[in-house]
Amino acid sequence: MLTIKNLHSSIDDKEILKGLDLEIKAGEVHAIMGPNGAGKSTLSYVLAGREDYEVTDGSIELDGEDVLELDPEERAAMGLFLAFQYPVEIPGVQMTTFLKTAVNEIRKQKGEAELDALGFLKLMKQKCTELGIDQDMMKRPVNVGFSGGEKKRNEVLQMAMLDPKMCVLDETDSGLDIDALKIVADGVNKLRSENRSFLIITHYQRLLDYIKPDVVHVLANGKIQKTGGPELAQELEEKGYAEFERAA
Amino acid sequence: MAQADRKDNVEPFVFPVKSPYKPENADIVLNGYADFLTQDPASSWVETLRQQGKARVEEFGIPSPKLERWKYTNLFPIEKERFKVQLPAILNPSIPDKLDGIESRLTIVNGIFQPQLSDMPEGLYCGSLKSFIESNDDWLRPYLESQDERVRQFDDQMLMDLNAAYMSDGIVIHVPKNVHIENTIEILSVLAGPVSSHPAILIVVEDGASLTLCERVIGDFGWQNRVNRVHVGSNARLNIFRTQTLSDKAYFTENTVVVQGRDSYLQMLTMTTGAALSRNQYHAFLKGENGECHIDGTYTITDKQHHDTTILIEHMEPHCYSNQTHKGLLAKNARGVFQGKIHVHQKAQKTDGYQLNNTILLSDTAEMDTKPELEIYADDVKCSHGATTGQLDDGPLFYMRSRGIPESVARKIMMQSFLGEVVDKIVDENMKSYCEQILDTWLDNVDKS
Numbered sequence: 001m002l003t004i005k006n007l008h009s010s011i012d013d014k015e016i017l018k019g020l021d022l023e024i025k026a027g028e029v030h031a032i033m034g035p036n037g038a039g040k041s042t043l044s045y046v047l048a049g050r051e052d053y054e055v056t057d058g059s060i061e062l063d064g065e066d067v068l069e070l071d072p073e074e075r076a077a078m079g080l081f082l083a084f085q086y087p088v089e090i091p092g093v094q095m096t097t098f099l100k101t102a103v104n105e106i107r108k109q110k111g112e113a114e115l116d117a118l119g120f121l122k123l124m125k126q127k128c129t130e131l132g133i134d135q136d137m138m139k140r141p142v143n144v145g146f147s148g149g150e151k152k153r154n155e156v157l158q159m160a161m162l163d164p165k166m167c168v169l170d171e172t173d174s175g176l177d178i179d180a181l182k183i184v185a186d187g188v189n190k191l192r193s194e195n196r197s198f199l200i201i202t203h204y205q206r207l208l209d210y211i212k213p214d215v216v217h218v219l220a221n222g223k224i225q226k227t228g229g230p231e232l233a234q235e236l237e238e239k240g241y242a243e244f245e246r247a248a
Numbered sequence: 249m250a251q252a253d254r255k256d257n258v259e260p261f262v263f264p265v266k267s268p269y270k271p272e273n274a275d276i277v278l279n280g281y282a283d284f285l286t287q288d289p290a291s292s293w294v295e296t297l298r299q300q301g302k303a304r305v306e307e308f309g310i311p312s313p314k315l316e317r318w319k320y321t322n323l324f325p326i327e328k329e330r331f332k333v334q335l336p337a338i339l340n341p342s343i344p345d346k347l348d349g350i351e352s353r354l355t356i357v358n359g360i361f362q363p364q365l366s367d368m369p370e371g372l373y374c375g376s377l378k379s380f381i382e383s384n385d386d387w388l389r390p391y392l393e394s395q396d397e398r399v400r401q402f403d404d405q406m407l408m409d410l411n412a413a414y415m416s417d418g419i420v421i422h423v424p425k426n427v428h429i430e431n432t433i434e435i436l437s438v439l440a441g442p443v444s445s446h447p448a449i450l451i452v453v454e455d456g457a458s459l460t461l462c463e464r465v466i467g468d469f470g471w472q473n474r475v476n477r478v479h480v481g482s483n484a485r486l487n488i489f490r491t492q493t494l495s496d497k498a499y500f501t502e503n504t505v506v507v508q509g510r511d512s513y514l515q516m517l518t519m520t521t522g523a524a525l526s527r528n529q530y531h532a533f534l535k536g537e538n539g540e541c542h543i544d545g546t547y548t549i550t551d552k553q554h555h556d557t558t559i560l561i562e563h564m565e566p567h568c569y570s571n572q573t574h575k576g577l578l579a580k581n582a583r584g585v586f587q588g589k590i591h592v593h594q595k596a597q598k599t600d601g602y603q604l605n606n607t608i609l610l611s612d613t614a615e616m617d618t619k620p621e622l623e624i625y626a627d628d629v630k631c632s633h634g635a636t637t638g639q640l641d642d643g644p645l646f647y648m649r650s651r652g653i654p655e656s657v658a659r660k661i662m663m664q665s666f667l668g669e670v671v672d673k674i675v676d677e678n679m680k681s682y683c684e685q686i687l688d689t690w691l692d693n694v695d696k697s
Contacts, residue, residue: 048646092664105652105657
């Protein structure tokens, strides 16, 4: 599904990613763990196509297609989705308007017919019910005045609505209390399927108690330092990242 | 002693005083004035008003950027055009259909009332200013004659004087006491041909009455320099929604004087997308307790367009509320000016005044000059003002694009939501959708060019 080879990326001429390799197969859930400053958020922004991040070397392919040449909206239409660490507030734009535009713009790019108001509302209602999200949230401006938990749940709802094949979750667990974390994890688990892959970027092992990964990677100093099974996460929780930071 | 001697010998230095006035440019705007008088002789009291106005224009010229309140707006482009007043026979320019839901419309072309293009409303007095003057209506006279002293205190009111010098026609709308006009009335103001026009619009809503007006200012050429006089009586309500969509070869300047009584409500909202140069100047007097005054606007301009909003709201009695919300988008080399002031008189305790000006610059070469001011002499008031000038925020843009929304669509959504705060204040649904259409077209074109 997702193949990253020798990825180098820098911001303001400072190199953050220094040759990152990653291969995620369809239906797999991978977790990337790492200390602060390892390049976790940089990886998620580079995947989504933020312009401030310059890719100096390497490649990213999604189902064999080169992603780096594409605009963020084209990547989204291909089925790449980033759940933001800090979801952005858009004052004055109602959630419903925002989601309807997003859903239909993606359908348009894929050459599918746009949903009419009724069809959209039906889909939204269904997804809200599935994820246990109060529909009143849809009448508010995007993320404005949302609590931390609401913002993250909103990211999961958008994921469900846009039906991507490759989901990247950037520190979705940060700052959540245990109840909110369970709701978010529950939402993600419902979306797991054999055609959909996940890349879960996190600082803490806690989230992985609720979303069981197939593969765990340790990212430090801009490179994958170690790859293992779920037990690696447990090991990291106990030993910390010191070993990897030294190694690099 | 020696020191004292030296002092005596030195003449005190005097800074040379340069006059901010340019009386020499009076000739330009009074060009053809004699012809105007022969073509359109007026009754004695109108004649007096004309002479007074003309005398002041001759003395002070028209405003130059050396005057404090004209620092950011130079009328030179208008001077250069050398427009003349022409009193035509009947003009029949092509005009748009009435807005949806509107039954009555009053049309002026180059400032002259056009009965054949108008459908008169019922239940109130209205019509051409000229006909009201000719019928020698004593009711009208004080409204036109009384130059409020506080308006006159400004030494830069030459455009009002110029308007008086050419006093001839315009529109009068008079809603009698306790009459509620249910249907919105439209005013259509058309500029046709490269001439100047100086109409006066008088709107009087008597005590306990109510009215909603929509106005469109359209046209390709010329300069309209108008004066609006708005009187809202005790417990009366008036809503005015306006769009100015002139071509970028036309010019528009106006002075609006508002007088509000006790418990009155006024909302005046103006959307500007047109004119090479426009200035909307407001001076509102809250003369009774518990008056409420909203003066709002949007300006979305591009190329070399220039738009200026200058507002002074005077709180003269306690418990009044005023609100100014002005938002704009400036593209290419456009230039915007906002000068908003709330003046709270000593007597006006418990004043609640609010003022906001936000501008988004869509290019590196656009310019915004914003000057929010408060002048407060009472000690128990709530006043706030805010002004921001910036660019479209990258964060929300990227967020929307990452959800599959193309950049151009995302930009449009952000600009719409930015202006939405003002547009949502339009309570007349038909006018609101008309305004949304205008903005929609503007936003579609601005990113393309």
